Amino acid sequence: MDAREAARLLKGVREAALAGARPPAPPRPEIAESWRRMMAGGVHPDRDARSRMLSVAETEERRHGSPLREILPVLREGLLPALDEALHIMVVADADGRLLWREGHSSILRKADRLGFAVGADWDEAVVGTNGVGTALVARRPVQVFSAEHFVSSHHEWTCAGAPVRDPRDGRLLGVVDVSGPLATMHPATLAWVSSVARLAERELRVRHLESLERLRAVAAPLLARLPGRALAVDPHGWTAAVTGIVPAERIPLPKDFGPGRVWVPQLGGCVVEPLPGGWLLRIAEDRTKTAATRVALDLGRAGAACSATVYGAAGSWTQELSPRHAELLFLLAENPRGCSAAELAAELFGDPTRTVTVRAEMSRVRRHLAGVLTHRPYRFAPDVEVELIRPQDPAALLPHSTAPSVIRARLGRKGAEGPSVEGWGM
Numbered sequence: 001m002d003a004r005e006a007a008r009l010l011k012g013v014r015e016a017a018l019a020g021a022r023p024p025a026p027p028r029p030e031i032a033e034s035w036r037r038m039m040a041g042g043v044h045p046d047r048d049a050r051s052r053m054l055s056v057a058e059t060e061e062r063r064h065g066s067p068l069r070e071i072l073p074v075l076r077e078g079l080l081p082a083l084d085e086a087l088h089i090m091v092v093a094d095a096d097g098r099l100l101w102r103e104g105h106s107s108i109l110r111k112a113d114r115l116g117f118a119v120g121a122d123w124d125e126a127v128v129g130t131n132g133v134g135t136a137l138v139a140r141r142p143v144q145v146f147s148a149e150h151f152v153s154s155h156h157e158w159t160c161a162g163a164p165v166r167d168p169r170d171g172r173l174l175g176v177v178d179v180s181g182p183l184a185t186m187h188p189a190t191l192a193w194v195s196s197v198a199r200l201a202e203r204e205l206r207v208r209h210l211e212s213l214e215r216l217r218a219v220a221a222p223l224l225a226r227l228p229g230r231a232l233a234v235d236p237h238g239w240t241a242a243v244t245g246i247v248p249a250e251r252i253p254l255p256k257d258f259g260p261g262r263v264w265v266p267q268l269g270g271c272v273v274e275p276l277p278g279g280w281l282l283r284i285a286e287d288r289t290k291t292a293a294t295r296v297a298l299d300l301g302r303a304g305a306a307c308s309a310t311v312y313g314a315a316g317s318w319t320q321e322l323s324p325r326h327a328e329l330l331f332l333l334a335e336n337p338r339g340c341s342a343a344e345l346a347a348e349l350f351g352d353p354t355r356t357v358t359v360r361a362e363m364s365r366v367r368r369h370l371a372g373v374l375t376h377r378p379y380r381f382a383p384d385v386e387v388e389l390i391r392p393q394d395p396a397a398l399l400p401h402s403t404a405p406s407v408i409r410a411r412l413g414r415k416g417a418e419g420p421s422v423e424g425w426g427m
Contacts, residue, residue, distance in 0.1 A: 007156070007183055010148035018045055029403045030139055031149045034130040037138070038151040040396050043129050048154040051127050054098060054120035063100050067167060068092055068175050070208065071201035072101065075177055078197035080104070088181030091117070093133045095173050097124035108181055115154065117180070128152060132160030132178045139401045140164055140173060140306075140324045142198070144191040147183045159186040163198035168206040169237040171323055173306060177201070209239070216241040216278040223281065230284040233276055241279060252282075253311075253369070255318045266311065266318050293373050293385050298330050300399060301392040307399070311373055324401045325349075326366045329359075329379075331399065332406060334389045339380030348406035 009025060016023035017035055027035065043049070054062070063069055072092070079090045080103060089104025089112060099121050102109070112118060116128075125134030129151030136143040142163040148156045162178035179194050187193075213235060220233030220242040230245035238254045253266045258280075263273045270285040295312040307327035310319045322330065332340060332348050340348070342356040342363070349359065367374045373385055381387050392398055399407050 007147040010146060011156070014148045027149070030135070030143055031130065031145070033400065033403065034125065034135050034138070035151055036396065037125065037400060038129050040394070041126055043126070043151060045129075045151055046153045048116070048152060049127060050116045051122040053118070056120075059100060059120045062094055062098060066094055066100065066174065067205065068094065068100065068165065071165070071204050074201045074204045075197060076103070078200060079177070079179060079194070083179070086181060086187070087185050088179050091133065091178045091180065092175060093123060093137075093178065094175040095137065097122055097127070097134050097137055099123060099133070100175075105181075112180070115158070129155070131155065132162030132180060133176050136162035136164055136176045136178070137173070141401065142191055142195040146186070157182065159183045161186075161191040161194045163191075163195040165198050165201055168202055169209050169239065171321055212278055213239060213241045216276065219277050220279070220281065227283065229286065232282050233279055234282065235279040246284070253318045253320060266313070293382070295386040295388065296370070296373050296381065297388040297390060298334055299390040300327060300331060301390045309370060309373075311370065320369050324399070325362050326369075327399060328402050328404050328407060329362060329366060331389070333374070333380055334387050335410075337380065337387070339378030341378050345379065349404045351405045
């Protein structure tokens with residue numbers, strides 16, 4: 001199918017979806033979910049809405065504070081050489097959807113200016129509709145948006161491919177790298193290309209993190225060798241650089257209000273904390289308090305933010321930000337207190353009970369982060385742990401990144417029959 005024919009088909013799909021009619025072809029699942037969010041949020045399909053542009057000073061402040069600045073050379077090297085020939089541009093946006101950097105073919109940059117696709121602009125999905133920046137931020141995975149898959153009609157001459165970039169130290173979403181241009185010159189492999197470059201950028205951040213741990217280790221190891229008892233050195237994100245007297249853990253969850261002095265730390269108990277260049281020295285007190293978890297609050301309700309799990313124990317609390325997949329798994333376990341097998345979780349996540357290897361690998365990862373909270377055989381929250389599930393006020397906003405059958409059923413079951421159904425869009 002050539003570009004013009006594809007654009008006509010997508011326009012028909014969009015018009016049918018807006019009218020609540022059966023489309024000539026089903027929209028892709030991530031596009032259908034985005035359109036549903038746009039209609040529920042009142043985004044006008046034919047009106048180009050824009051929010052206030054950041055000033056030059058505000059943009060520079062965000063640039064200076066963003067870890068994305070460190071990986072610009074990787075993004076440029078991986079993307080820019082091919083952009084002039086392809087008549088495309090590269091944009092880098094932060095986790096709020098604000099465009100911080102933009103480079104590429106001059107003629108496309110001028111067209112982007114007219115669309116408001118400029119440095120300092122807000123391309124959050126709730127503001128400008130379905131697009132490669134804002135929708136990738138919501139979905140938290142790579143997204144390509146072709147022509148009339150954009151919810152707002154003024155964007156239909158564009159096709160874009162955006163991939164999220166995460167901080168490997170804590171999984172935090174840093175922003176999106178996006179390649180945009182005319183539909184006619186967009187290659188089918190563009191999304192895979194952009195995604196690969198985003199992964200290279202994350203690898204660069206990981207290498208820098210390992211180098212910083214080595215620097216901390218060089219400072220801490222001689223100090224730990226002279227200390228009696230049990231102690232360890234960690235970076236500001238809890239990654240372990242050196243230990244003495246204990247079995248090393250890759251990472252220690254640090255409490256929210258972490259700083260010098262006497263601090264209760266999950267997995268360790270009471271610690272005396274002292275600053276080190278690039279991290280912290282934790283000396284473990286011998287009179288350890290009980291550290292067992294008693295309650296966990298699973299927060300799925302923060303609009304536009306990552307989900308999190310806050311664990312409460314006898315001596316304090318700590319919070320772990322959740323990846324999209326871990327949020328799905330914990331939601332399922334919270335909804336099924338008796339527990340689920342790997343096959344049952346695979347069926348609920350993927351509609352395929354044979355995908356147990358993926359489920360077991362992900363559950364192993366999430367259990368490492370939430371030690372003492374989860375058990376297995378079957379997978380479930382520990383019987384003595386109270387679980388609080390915090391949902392979004394709008395049921396349709398539950399885990400918007402998710403296409404898991406169980407999550408879609410939960411959205412529809414609470415939303416009722418208002419507006420065009422997802423099933424009616426062929427998902």
